[in-house]
Amino acid sequence: MSIEEITVFVTLYIAIRHYSRHTHALPQQRAIDARGEHIGIIGLYGVLAFLLTLAVKPVLVLPADVNSDNVQTVATRQAEDTAGSGIFVILGNTSKIVLFCVLLILCKRAYDRWRSGFFIFCAIVVVLVNVYFNISITRIRMIFAAVIGLYFLSLLFKRIPKTAYILAAIICIVGFINISLFKFSYALNGTNNIQLMTATMTAQFQDYFAGPRLVGQMIDMHSTYHRQINLSTFFNDFLGSVPFVSNYVDQTNRINYYFNSYNNINNSTLIAPVLGTGYDYFPAFPFFFTIMFEFFVIKFDSLMISTSKISYRYLYAYMGFCCAMCMGYSTQNIFAVFASTFIPLLALLKINDWIILRFANTTYNPVRILNSSKV
Numbered sequence: 001m002s003i004e005e006i007t008v009f010v011t012l013y014i015a016i017r018h019y020s021r022h023t024h025a026l027p028q029q030r031a032i033d034a035r036g037e038h039i040g041i042i043g044l045y046g047v048l049a050f051l052l053t054l055a056v057k058p059v060l061v062l063p064a065d066v067n068s069d070n071v072q073t074v075a076t077r078q079a080e081d082t083a084g085s086g087i088f089v090i091l092g093n094t095s096k097i098v099l100f101c102v103l104l105i106l107c108k109r110a111y112d113r114w115r116s117g118f119f120i121f122c123a124i125v126v127v128l129v130n131v132y133f134n135i136s137i138t139r140i141r142m143i144f145a146a147v148i149g150l151y152f153l154s155l156l157f158k159r160i161p162k163t164a165y166i167l168a169a170i171i172c173i174v175g176f177i178n179i180s181l182f183k184f185s186y187a188l189n190g191t192n193n194i195q196l197m198t199a200t201m202t203a204q205f206q207d208y209f210a211g212p213r214l215v216g217q218m219i220d221m222h223s224t225y226h227r228q229i230n231l232s233t234f235f236n237d238f239l240g241s242v243p244f245v246s247n248y249v250d251q252t253n254r255i256n257y258y259f260n261s262y263n264n265i266n267n268s269t270l271i272a273p274v275l276g277t278g279y280d281y282f283p284a285f286p287f288f289f290t291i292m293f294e295f296f297v298i299k300f301d302s303l304m305i306s307t308s309k310i311s312y313r314y315l316y317a318y319m320g321f322c323c324a325m326c327m328g329y330s331t332q333n334i335f336a337v338f339a340s341t342f343i344p345l346l347a348l349l350k351i352n353d354w355i356i357l358r359f360a361n362t363t364y365n366p367v368r369i370l371n372s373s374k375v
Contacts, residue, residue, distance in 0.1 A: 001212065001275065003287065004275055004286075004287050004290055007287045007290060007291055008290060008291075008294050008327075011291045011294045011295055012294060012297070012298060014295075015294070015295045015297075015298035015299065016298055018298075019298060030305065030306055030307060030308045032108065032155065032308055032309075032310060032313075033308040033309070034108035034109045034112065034156075034310060036308070037105055037308075037309045037310060038356045039102045039105055039106075041351070041355055041356075042098050042101070042102060042311065042348060042349065042352050043098070043099075043102045045094075045095070045098060045348060046094075046095050046098035046099040046102055049091040049092075049094065049095035049098070050092075050095040050096070050099060052088075052091060053088050053091045053092040057088040060088055060091075061092045061095065062133070063133055063134075063135040063136070064135055064179075086242075086243025086244040086245075086246065086247070087243065087244070089340050090340050090341075093340050093341040093344075093345075094341060094345045094348065096130070096133060096134070097314065097315070097341070097345060098311070098345070098348070100149075100314070101310050101311040101314050102311075103123075103126045104123060104126060104156065104310055107119050107122050107123040107126060107156075108123070108156050108157075108310070110122075111123075111157065120153075120160070120161075123153060123156065123157065124153065124164040124167075126149075127146075127149035127150065127152070127153055127168065128149075128167055128168060130145050130149055131145045131146045131168060131171050131172065131175075132171060132175075133145075135179070136179075139175070139179050140325070142171075142172060142175050142179075144318065144321055144322075146169075146171070146172050148314065148318060148321065149168070150164070150165060150168055151317070152313075152314065156310075180197050180201055181194070207270070207271075208328055209327065210275060210276075210327055214270075214272075214273050214276065215273055215275055215276050217259070217262065217263065218259065218272060218273060218275070218276025218279060218280065219276065219279060220262070221258060221280075222276075222279060222280050222283070224262060225258045225261075226280075228258065229258070229280055229281075232250070232253055233253050233254060233255065234281060236249050236250055236251075236253050236254050237254050237256075237332050237335075238332070238335050240254055240332065241332045241336035241340075242339040242340075243339065243340055255272050255277050255330075255331075256272045256330060259272040259276070271328075271329065271330045272330045273327070273328075274289045274290055274293065274326050274327060274329065274331055275287070275289075275290060275327070277289060277331050289326070289331050290326060290327065293334060294323070294324075296319070296320070296323040297323045297324045300316045300320035301316070301320050303316045304316035311349055312349060315342065315345055318341070318342075319337070322334055322337045
């Protein structure tokens with residue numbers, strides 16, 4: 001784990017030097033150009049995809065119900081709703097991001113035109129609603145929405161009331177406590193004892209950041225299951241997170257499954273850390289996945305600050321955030337985001353650009369204004 005820390009710093013240094021090599025300095029952040037970003041295609045997609053998912057698989061787009069007394073019922077229903085719903089996983093993940101970006105673009109355009117604080121207020125509401133709609137059993141999704149949303153507010157409007165930060169913090173704190181009470185209800189004996197919940201979460205704190213206990217367990221697990229771990233396991237680990245394809249993958253032949261079996265857990269609630277997964281596949285060099293994801297952090301950051309489009313910038317920021325969490329995530333967590341969110345959304349944005357360029361009127365006659373050049 002100490003060597004992993006060193007490789008992280010070396011990787012970040014090399015990646016920064018690589019992406020700043022041509023300019024001899026870190027890339028300057030490009031200004032946002034909301035007026036030049038076309039939203040017709042992606043806006044239509046966002047509305048239709050959201051409504052379709054809402055009608056068929058509402059659990060994929062609505063905030064999770066974490067206040068139910070019957071924890072097993074909630075967990076079972078969520079598992080049933082998401083099983084085999086590959087297309088709706090993609091539609092649900094991408095539609096919320098698209099709608100958020102479109103609404104931010106509209107708020108920014110209106111603000112640039114009218115310079116009214118009302119549109120800043122509207123943008124704040126959009127961010128807070130997005131945070132609320134990202135409340136799920138996975139707490140980090142809500143935190144992602146809050147952090148990235150506040151970042152975009154400060155980027156677009158410069159003057160953001162402190163109230164926005166306070167409200168976002170309140171939503172996150174309340175949501176975090178509710179979700180934690182739900183997740184640790186097995187130890188709370190049906191009560192909402194926040195003190196007991198905090199004690200339970202503290203005892204598991206290192207599990208959230210792949211602490212020494214989890215890495216040690218992964219090393220020991222390798223000695224137990226090394227005969228079952230093979231090339232099929234490697235492909236299953238990645239293909240098992242891809243919508244549609246996952247239905248035909250042996251989910252019992254994946255690292256996370258073996259890790260939970262090692263801990264005598266019937267479901268996949270424990271996350272196999274990236275370093276341990278690297279050790280299972282590459283014992284001589286277990287830092288492979290860590291290096292790859294940390295390099296992507298700088299790559300996505302470079303892409304983010306070099307684009308003037310809100311939609312692309314949000315997508316790159318989101319993926320950079322996910323990759324930056326690699327030491328607390330697993331390979332299949334991050335790859336699932338790539339497969340169900342990043343790749344489909346990037347394809348959608350490229351199609352949107354292509355349609356605009358393809359059907360735009362590219363023929364024009366320059367005119368001369370007084371003694372100026374032709375425009």
